[in-house]
Amino acid sequence: MATAADFFTAEEQQRIEEAVKAAELTTSGEIVPMVVDCSYEYPRAELIGSGTLSLACGLFVSWAVGGESIWWFLPVFLITFALFFLVIRAWPAFKRKLIHPEEFTIEVKEKAMVCFLEQGLHETRDKTGILILISLFERRVQVLADSGINAKVPQNTWDEIVAMIVTGLKSGAACAATCQAIARCGELLQEHFPRKDDDTDELPNLIIEQKS
Incomplete structure (x- = not known):
């Protein structure tokens, strides 16, 4: 942009x-x-977007690999939250879709x-x-x-x-x-x-x- x-x-x-x-x-x-x-700056879009996507990733990995263990869910959720947060902030076209x-x-x-x-x-x-x-x-x-x-x-x-x-x-x-x-x-x-x-x-x- x-x-x-x-x-x-x-x-x-x-x-x-x-x-x-x-x-x-x-x-x-x-x-x-x-x-x-x-x-x-629309910080809510970054938080909601990254939170929703990382929640989905954490649940999927926990169910598919970890036998629904929270010890799989938490690290996946935290890591992907940080990654998605940076992606949304750096990708204005995607961020606009969340607002x-x-x-x-x-x-x-x-x-x-x-x-x-x-x-x-x-x-x-x-x-x-x-x-x-x-x-x-x-x-x-x-x-x-x-x-x-x-x-x-x-x-x-x-x-x-x-x-x-x-x-x-x-x-x-x-x-x-x-x-x-x-x-x-x-x-x-x-x-x-x-x-x-x-x-x-x-x-x-x-x-x-x-x-x-």
Whole structure:
């Protein structure tokens, strides 16, 4: 799985930043695209997955080889638990299968809200900050807008912007779709919050979350 650091090439990152600059030339609003590896680590998936698989292995070996002895079951269970735990952690495609889609939805929304506050999008002068969050592990996109612009734009419009980027992610055109979404956000902001003479670029034009 691509990480946030290498999901967009250097050229694509520049294209996205230029798209943000172009969109913000006509509005007092702020648009911040952000790419993260994941919205949450989902440790429960690793524990439940490895526990279930190692339990099955321990029971099978105990029944087939050890005459249902617990002294066969315990070492097999412990060894395979550790192995399956490492496999699930290193194999994102399999780990995703162990997580309910609704949990993805909840965690990506929560991540977007946390990032919105951490990056100061709630502090723009006219409450016009828009966060476009791309969460790679979940393969989800969340668009979160501040109260100023959100009061003037219906929810289905934000849903259309999300769908635009998701389609690009699936087709391998993530950069083009992100730029298109940024342009659409710029149109919405321009319509309701045209640029003022004293406007400044208050926020970053692209944020790539770096793992510590």
